Every structure is written in C-alpha cells, then in structure tokens.
Amino acid sequence: MLSSIGVPGLIIILVLALILFGPSKLPQLGRAVGDTLREFKKSTREIVDDVKEPFEADSKKVNQK
Numbered sequence: 001m002l003s004s005i006g007v008p009g010l011i012i013i014l015v016l017a018l019i020l021f022g023p024s025k026l027p028q029l030g031r032a033v034g035d036t037l038r039e040f041k042k043s044t045r046e047i048v049d050d051v052k053e054p055f056e057a058d059s060k061k062v063n064q065k
Contacts, residue, residue: 017029
C-alpha cells in the first residue's frame with residue numbers, strides 16, 4: 001500500500017501534517033505513533049510465540065520417540 005505512494009505523495013502528506021498539527025505537535029505525534037507501533041509489534045510477537053509453543057513441544061516429543 002505504501003509502496004504506491006512514492007516520494008511526492010509522502011512530501012505532500014508531511015506538509016499537510018505540518019499545516020494541520022503545527023511544528024510543536026509533530027514530535028509528540030511521531031513519538032505516539034512510534035510507541036503505538038512498538039506496542040503492537042510486541043503484542044503480535046507474544047501472540048505468535050504463544051501459538052507456536054504447543055507446536056514446538058509436540059514436534060520435540062515426536063522427534064524423541
């Protein structure tokens with residue numbers, strides 16, 4: 001999805017964000033987006049590990065026999 005935007009599209013989005021939020025709010029907004037993405041990535045990793053764990057335990061039991 002983002003690959004079809006291109007550099008001119010990103011520049012337009014950044015200029016609009018600067019106009020809408022102002023220069024003082026952009027760092028706070030960027031930090032909030034970064035924190036949200038980091039938390040989402042951490043939660044996704046935990047869910048994948050929880051799902052993968054039983055399968056790995058079963059494969060270890062099969063390999064031991």
